[in-house]
Amino acid sequence: MADAFDLIVLGGGPAGASGAAAAGALGKRVALVEKAGMLGGAGINTGTIPSKTLRETSLVLSGWRSRELFGVDLSLRREATISDFMRHEKNVTAAVRERMRRNLDARGVTRFRGVGRFIDPHTVEILENEKKIVLRGEKILIATGSAPFRPTEFPFDDNRVHDSDEVLEITTMPKKLVVIGGGVIGSEYAGTFAALGVEVHLVDGRDSLMPFLDAEISHGLAKAMASNGVQFHWKERVTACDASQAEDVVLSLSSGAKLTCDGVLVCAGRQSNTADLDLDAAGIIPGKRGLVPVNEHYQSAAPHIYAAGDVIGAPALAATGIEQARVAVHHAFESTRKSDLATILPTGIYTIPEASMAGETEAALREKGVEVIVGRARYADVARGDIIGDEAGFLKLIFRREDLRLLGVHVMGEQATELVHIGLIALLAEGDADLFNRACFNYPTLGDLYKYATYDAIMQREAGA
Numbered sequence: 348m349a350d351a352f353d354l355i356v357l358g359g360g361p362a363g364a365s366g367a368a369a370a371g372a373l374g375k376r377v378a379l380v381e382k383a384g385m386l387g388g389a390g391i392n393t394g395t396i397p398s399k400t401l402r403e404t405s406l407v408l409s410g411w412r413s414r415e416l417f418g419v420d421l422s423l424r425r426e427a428t429i430s431d432f433m434r435h436e437k438n439v440t441a442a443v444r445e446r447m448r449r450n451l452d453a454r455g456v457t458r459f460r461g462v463g464r465f466i467d468p469h470t471v472e473i474l475e476n477e478k479k480i481v482l483r484g485e486k487i488l489i490a491t492g493s494a495p496f497r498p499t500e501f502p503f504d505d506n507r508v509h510d511s512d513e514v515l516e517i518t519t520m521p522k523k524l525v526v527i528g529g530g531v532i533g534s535e536y537a538g539t540f541a542a543l544g545v546e547v548h549l550v551d552g553r554d555s556l557m558p559f560l561d562a563e564i565s566h567g568l569a570k571a572m573a574s575n576g577v578q579f580h581w582k583e584r585v586t587a588c589d590a591s592q593a594e595d596v597v598l599s600l601s602s603g604a605k606l607t608c609d610g611v612l613v614c615a616g617r618q619s620n621t622a623d624l625d626l627d628a629a630g631i632i633p634g635k636r637g638l639v640p641v642n643e644h645y646q647s648a649a650p651h652i653y654a655a656g657d658v659i660g661a662p663a664l665a666a667t668g669i670e671q672a673r674v675a676v677h678h679a680f681e682s683t684r685k686s687d688l689a690t691i692l693p694t695g696i697y698t699i700p701e702a703s704m705a706g707e708t709e710a711a712l713r714e715k716g717v718e719v720i721v722g723r724a725r726y727a728d729v730a731r732g733d734i735i736g737d738e739a740g741f742l743k744l745i746f747r748r749e750d751l752r753l754l755g756v757h758v759m760g761e762q763a764t765e766l767v768h769i770g771l772i773a774l775l776a777e778g779d780a781d782l783f784n785r786a787c788f789n790y791p792t793l794g795d796l797y798k799y800a801t802y803d804a805i806m807q808r809e810a811g812a
């Protein structure tokens with residue numbers, strides 16, 4: 348007889364763990380199945396947390412900011428070894444994993460180690476080594492996440508050619524690194540390695556950095572990254588990667604140019620982890636790159652089987668996956684505590700400098716025919732900007748012209764991913780310029796930027812601009 352649960356969660360990353368904990372909090376009997384030896388998925392082990400920790404460490408080791416970090420000797424600076432670079436990352440990921448484990452235990456979630464797959468729409472088999480366990484679930488949440496997409500032209504078996512998982516295992520710092528892909532992952536790692544003094548080249552088939560960003564932020568970031576040493580190769584694709592020579596890896600580009608280097612980092616998108624799941628047995632047909640199609644309640648083609656996180660595709664963030672799983676679980680158990688996801692989701696990009704956005708871009712609004720007024724304030728215009736010495740940073744607020752209702756918030760500069768939250772809450776509250784006009788912010792803070800960007804917009808409107 349299969350052991351029966353109210354909910355079986357497949358995958359112990361941020362989405363799976365939050366879904367399991369939410370169901371546990373509702374008093375449900377929950378099983379969480381994770382194939383890796385540890386909880387956390389890409390969010391804790393190979394993606395979000397390691398990359399953000401390495402970024403922070405690189406800023407310290409390069410002397411970018413003089414901050415103390417536990418376990419890192421600031422005097423190492425440019426002579427830093429890979430293990431100095433990685434020590435803090437190991438400590439942080441262990442601490443975050445442990446917090447996740449404690450939370451699951453506190454919610455009474457039963458954990459199983461092994462690869463889960465469907466036998467039928469309510470039955471999951473877990474295979475670890477030769478051992479098989481069979482569970483029956485009233486409801487099931489698929490949260491098996493994603494893995495780096497590996498274009499065939501790259502020889503990943505060579506120890507100088509990495510995807511974004513393997514880059515965390517490197518033992519020697521490259522002298523010259525070529526990053527393929529100017530998406531979020533490529534841009535973040537390009538900045539981190541450049542801060543450590545590595546010669547970094549970034550190759551992308553497009554002609555701008557992360558085109559989903561507001562154009563001013565995308566251009567501002569590319570400029571700031573270039574001044575930090577990142578060399579861009581736009582409108583180029585890698586047609587061949589030759590790692591047969593001991594000295595250098597040689598990349599052939601679509602223009603005919605060649606790039607030699609001693610390290611390649613391929614960041615060319617992600618694919619969903621569904622190949623092991625036998626989705627057929629559950630009546631689910633995966634989409635492109637293994638995506639599980641879902642409706643607005645995160646139900647798959649089989650209504651008692653939900654899916655959340657990277658496995659369902661964009662926006663594919665830890666931030667959104669955690670929330671999607673909570674919404675899915677509350678729907679599954681007919682709880683009204685959390686019935687939908689916020690209508691506006693922020694994007695936080697940990698490049699050097701940081702960038703963040705919430706709401707609409709100027710180009711998208713103009714395309715829809717919305718008349719707007721754009722207010723701007725530079726970090727260099729406020730006292731906190733002077734104190735931290737961020738001269739390139741800026742905040743851009745986009746208001747609807749007719750009533751100064753806030754429609755978009757875009758920030759580049761230190762603490763951008765935190766600063767955006769003031770604007771995010773204003774957007775969710777359907778706030779307008781008057782909200783920032785009346786609010787009193789602490790001084791000296793970057794929060795002040797909201798006031799100055801608002802004044803800029805109000806003055807332009809009064810001047811009839």
Ligand SMILES: Cc1cc2nc3c(=O)[nH]c(=O)nc-3n(C[C@H](O)[C@H](O)[C@H](O)COP(=O)(O)OP(=O)(O)OC[C@H]3O[C@@H](n4cnc5c(N)ncnc54)[C@H](O)[C@@H]3O)c2cc1C
Nearest residue numbers: 358360361362382388389390394463492656657664665666
């Ligand atoms: C380099 C990098 C940086 C990132 N930075 C950010 C960031 O700053 N902010 C942000 O919000 N997001 C960021 N992301 C994205 C974020 O990591 C993912 O969106 C998030 O981890 C997705 O969570 P998930 O739970 O859906 O999947 P995952 O974290 O991928 O976890 C899925 C889990 O399922 C397990 N699994 C897979 N198949 C099976 C199976 N058949 N049986 C049992 N278990 C299985 C896997 O082992 C894994 O542990 C980053 C990603 C990368 C790669």
Ligand SMILES: NC(=O)c1ccc[n+]([C@@H]2O[C@H](COP(=O)([O-])OP(=O)(O)OC[C@H]3O[C@@H](n4cnc5c(N)ncnc54)[C@H](O)[C@@H]3O)[C@@H](O)[C@H]2O)c1
Nearest residue numbers: 528529530531532533551552584585614615616663695696
């Ligand atoms: N801070 C964050 O929120 C954060 C950080 C990292 C990752 N993520 C998530 O991870 C996911 C994946 O990110 P990603 O950066 O790998 O993928 P992506 O799809 O966002 O970007 C891939 C880039 O690689 C380029 N490219 C692909 N193949 C190429 C080739 N052969 N030659 C040249 N250029 C090529 C594409 O033009 C594209 O710009 C995203 O969904 C993102 O949401 C989020």
